[in-house]
Amino acid sequence: MRKLFLTAVLAWGIAQVGWSQVTFPRNGVYDERSGLYAFTNATIIVDSKTTLDGATLLIRNGRIEAVGKTVSIPAGTVVTDLKGKRIYPSLVDIDSDYGMPALQRNAPGGGRGAPQYDSNKKGAFNWNQAIQPETEASAVFKANVPQALELRKLGFGAVVTHPHDGIARGSSALVTLADDRENLVMIRERVSGHYSFSKGTSTQTYPNSPMGAVALLRQTYYDADWYKKAGKTAEANISLAAFNQLQSLPSVFEVPDKLGVLRADKIGEEFGVQYIIKSAGDEYQRLDEVKATGASLIVPVNFPQAFDVEDAWDADNVTLAEMKHWEMAPANPAMLAKSGIPFALTTANLRNKTDFWANLRKAIDYGLTEQQALAALTTTPAQLLKIDNEVGSLKTDLLANFIITSDNLFSPDNVILENWIRGKQYVYSDKNTPDLRGTYALTIGDRSNLKLTITGKPGKPEYQVLVDTVKVTPKISVANDLLSIQLQLDKKQPGVATPGTTRLTGYREGTSLKGEGELPDGKTVKWTAVLSQPFSMTATAKGDSAKKTAPEYGKLLFPFVGMGNLEKPKAQTLLIRNATVWTNEKDGILPTTDVLVQNGKIAQIGKNLTAPAGAQTIDGTGKHLTNGIIDEHSHIALYSINEGGQSSSAEVRMSDVVNSEDINIYRQLAGGVTTSQLLHGSANSIGGQSAIVKLKWGESPQEMMLKGADGFIKFALGENVKQSNWGDAVRIRFPQTRMGVEQVYFDHFTRAREYDNAWKAYNALSTKEKARAVPPRRDVELDALAEILNKKRFITCHSYVQSEINMLMKVADSLGFKVNTFTHILEGYKVADKMAKHGVGGSTFADWWAYKMEVKDAIPYNAALMARAGVTVSINSDDAEMARRLNQEAAKAVEYGGISEEDAWKMVTLNPAKLLHLDNKLGSIRAGKDADLVLWNNNPLAIYARPEKTIIDGTVYFDAQDEDRKHDELQKERARLIQKMLTAKAGGAQTQRPTFRRQRMFHCEDVEGAMAEGEERQAEK
Structure with a gap:
């Protein structure tokens, strides 16, 4: 018995020590109390699924001791009768910067200013300032009284906070919003690891593009794996060690838009990480694709303000996408819930935190249930970051974080009376004040x-x-x-x-x-x-189950821009009758011929074909049917095209920055283009990896990618890579001369061969030998160059001057690889015989010249002269506007040089297919090939020619007969939304001034990223 008594005393003492702050001496009398409180007769919402009427909540020492209808109240308890009141769990925000130091943004390096190639961060850290996984929110956290007060008044009791800076941002901390010392408000020091596509405050030149950010993060994953296995013996790297430690925590990835969700998930798939994704609030526009990622989301409620469209000229600066997003954004949470996508809500990105409840209630008006809203603010965020044993509900042993309300939490008439945080009371309205209404x-x-x-x-x-x-x-x-x-x-x-x-x-x-x-x-x-x-409350305020008709809003578009489709187009069985068919095969041009399309392929070519059951018949009488135009050199549908931070950017991939919302996709379909190679720019000697896409208007970037295509990469020669016109401040990066460009190739391919040999030697080891050996460090830049040496990736090289063209062919011959294509190649006519001998193709302009010194010797006969020398010649655009009339560019080869019409047409169809190694499936009309077809109203080389239908894989993606209807619907939708915005302003809604933002049309030399992160991207009006 004595032993039992001593054990009890000891346990009591430990509890008291845990509650008292023995590590902090106190100047004054010690008054230690148990913090024992009971709240009786309340409606207690334990979590979003459990409500107890007439129940009691008992708390002791800042934690919940009991909750229920039959709770025994110990002697000495402070009892509060809350009859008629409600108790909810305090809200939890898991994407906060509460208590974090302000970010100091300095003038960035790179661009047209003086570049900064090395990190300014001193110590054994990562080579790149944007990679800072060693940052620990717990180490820099400082309680902020005004911020805490603001959040407490909204009903929040705890947040997960971290510095929102960099691509790898370090770890977050779970803290309460109490006004106490940091050691008392911090609940957990390391909760989650954080990542983004934004380099943040880093002034380092690299990366200067979204695709560079992707490459840097991928390389960091591989470097961290190497460091864990073997690298620690080679170097000390605090950042990589910290990065490895983060992998045991939930990973949160912040993205700038809906396509960023897909981009982040692609990285996660590569490294076996299921990210929790902090989204931008527009994911409703790609629900199916977002759901397929399997990701849970952290969703802001920063709904856009209406635009002030009273001035008609101002209204013209607002795109349809912006108008529709204003109308539909409040429905985003409800649409996510309906789709079964798990999500938490956050106050992040709000212009004013005080807008939180108004916006949340708007989301409820748009279909989000109160139960879903409460879960998204309590249990779901706690479960996502595995902190549900501390916060998120009112269960035994959890922190005593709860709010007392006058009414249903989501009622406009509700008042948050008190917010208790870890058992400490914060009063915002006297709960004993009688309701005199x-x-x-x-x-x-x-x-x-x-x-x-x-x-x-x-x-x-x-x-x-x-x-x-x-x-x-x-x-x-x-x-x-x-x-x-x-x-x-x-x-x-x-x-x-x-x-x-x-x-x-x-x-x-x-x-x-x-x-x-x-x-x-x-x-x-x-x-x-x-x-x-x-007093009679409104229906919405009166009860949890009260229903209100959701506001009406327009329909989704695929893609979510003007001229988008109400539904994604579907493949059909098509029979095109009596057309003049340009086969690009030995059969030549066939008059009055039928073509049958089935299952996305060309099934038959002939006369008087029988239409299968269910086929759509298209009358081609008097019209011309060709395969789709293939643009070998394009920069459309990309968020950025140059990663110019280093002389080689072989590690970046254009597939990481495909923008399926670009109106130029639709415009080029209207010009008969069906396939484009999206190339890196010419900012460096070795550029990035190409993306070959089919222009499937309305599909996601992944669905646009041409499956099974060979890999290509962009190289460049001349003025751009040696930065001739960038100004004196930039002349730091090697190379600065054309001779230096040659040395870049020798250096990088020598390293790539050594790297490739090291991997081949390692892969040749037996299983036992591999267990004892150290694998080489994976390098995504050298991977791409090794693929060239192994004939798995092929070069398209930006070129002008004959001396450099000869140089690269000699470098390739000496190092054992081939140049696949010289693009631009405006002096190709001077070295066409050498090109033919090397086996390199030429992708050129029809008649562009005199736009810089390198092209002063360009002539309009270039394509014809190269073709006659045996070079496979294509004509490309390198320009969003020119790609809409590549048929006319091909016709210039007939005018300049006497090329036959069929051979001229092949320069924009079959020949680029050959250069892209796709002539087995594209480039001609032959049974078994992809049904990428264009029905023209005239000879396709005529200036009067216009596509009537553009078909990809048997799906009609452009139909001229549908154009007028789409334009009418676009204008009607704009007019409807303008009137709705005018009504909103008249009703007192806050508005924003329209801002004109011209869409960026990229060319080879453009170095800047497409957009600042988070900015609304310009789309067709």
Whole structure:
């Protein structure tokens, strides 16, 4: 028994030590209490699925000891009766920067200013400033009283906070919003690892593009794996060690838009990481693709303001996409919930935190249920980051974080009375203040023609007295059951500065108010206010289950821009009859011929073909049918095209930055283009890896990618790579001469061969030998160059001057690889014989010249002269506008050089297919090839030619007959939304001024990224 008693005493002592702050000496009397509180007769919302009526919540020492209807209340407990009140778990925000130091943004390196190639961060850290996994929020956290107060008033009790800076951002910390020392508010020091595509405050030149950010993060994953296995013996790297430690935590990835969700998930798939993705609030536009990632989301409620479109010219600067997003963004949470995508809500990105509840209630109006909203603010965020044993619900042993409300939390009339954080009380409205709302018959002395109306919220009542037909606003203060009233009953009298003030004092008795007062003339009177009509709440405010008709809004578009489709086009069985068919095969041009398309392929070519059941028949009489145009050199549909931070950017991939929302996809379909090679620019000697896409308007970037295509990469020669026109401040990066360009190739391919040999030697080891050996460090840049040496990736090289063209062919011959294509190649006619001998193709312009010194020797006969020398020649665009008329560019080869019409047509169809190694499936009309077809109203080389239908894989993606309807619908939708915005402004809604942003049309030399992160991207109006 004595032993049991001592054990109990010891346990009690440990509990007291845990509660008292023995590590912090106190100047004064120690008053240690158990913090024992009970809240009885309340409606307790334990979590989004569990509600207890007439229940008790018992807390001790800052944690929940019991919750339920039969809780025993120990002696000495402070008991509060909360009959008529509700208790909810305090809200949890898992994407916060609360308590983090302000980010110091300095002028970035790179661009047209002086570049910064090395990190400015001193110490054994990563080579790149944007990679800072060693950052620990717990080490830099400092409680911020004003920020905490702002969040507490909204109902939040705890946040997961981290510095929002860099691509690898380090670890977050779970902290409460109590006004206490940092060691008391911090609950968990390391909660989650954080990542993004933004380099943040880094002033280092690399990366200067979204694709560079992807490559840098991928390389960091591989470097960290190497460091864990073997690298620690080669170097000390605090960043890589910290990066490895992050992998045991939930990983959160912040993205700038809906396509960023898909981009981040692609990285996660490569490294076996399922990211929790902090989205941008526009993911409803790609719900199917977002759901397929399997990712849970952290979703902001920063809905855009309406645009001020009163001025018609201003309205013209607002795109349809922007208008529709304004209307549909509040429906995003409801649409995610309906799709079954798990998500938490966050206050992040709000212009003002005070907009939170208004925006959340708007989301509920748009279909989000209150249960879903509560889960997204409590249990879901806690579960996502595995902190649900601390916060997120009102269960035993969790932190005593809860809010006391006057009503349903989501009611507009609700008042958050108190917010308790770790057992500490924060009062925002007196919960004992009586709810006096209603309509009263007011009598003051002998005046009985008065009516007192009390509306508003319980904690913020609004008063009005009706004197006959005159409305008077009194001043009323309430303290428990006592009232003090001041009002002016009479009109202003002549010669009197102000009407007299009647002063009343009284109290509440049942449902009536009564007391005594003094009139302006000093006469004492009695007064009463008898309740005649109780206050009636709105349907939405009155109950949790109250329903309200959701606002109507327009339909989704695929893609979410003007000229988008209401549904994604579907493949069909098509029979095109009686057309003039340009086969690009030995059959040549076939008059009055039928072509049957089935299952996305060309099934038959002939005359009088029989249409299968269900086939759509298209009359091609008097029209010309060709395969789709293939643009070998394009820069459309990309968020950026140059990673210019280093001389070689072989590690970057254009597939990482495909923008499926680019209106130029649609415009080029209207010009007959069906396939494009999206190339890196020419900012460096070795550029990035190409993306070959089919222009499937409305599909995701992944669905646009041409499956099974060989890999290509962009190289460059000449002025751009040696930065001739970048200014003196930039002349730091090697190479600065054309001779240096040659050396770049020798250096990089020598390293790539050594790297490749090291991997081949390692892969040749037996299983036992591999277990003892150290694998080489994976290098994504050298991977791409090794693929060239192994004939798995092929070079398209930006070129102008014959001397450099000869140089690269000699470098290739000496190092054992081939150049696949010289693009631009405006002096190709001078070295066409050498090109033919090397086996390299030429992708050129028809008649561009004189736009810089390198092209002063360009001639319009270039394509014809190269073709006659045996070079495979294609004509490309390198320009979003020119790609819409590549058929006419091909026709110039007939004018300049006498090329036959068929051979000229092949320069934009079959020949680029050959250069891209796709002529087995594209480039001609032959049974078994992809059904990428264009039906023209005229000879395709004529200036009058216009595509009537553009078909990809048997799916009609452009139909001229549909153009007028789409334009009409676009204008009607714009007009509807403009009227809705005008109505919103007239109703008092805040608006934003339209800003004109011209869409960027990229060319080879453009170095800047496409957009600042988070900026609305320009789309077709």
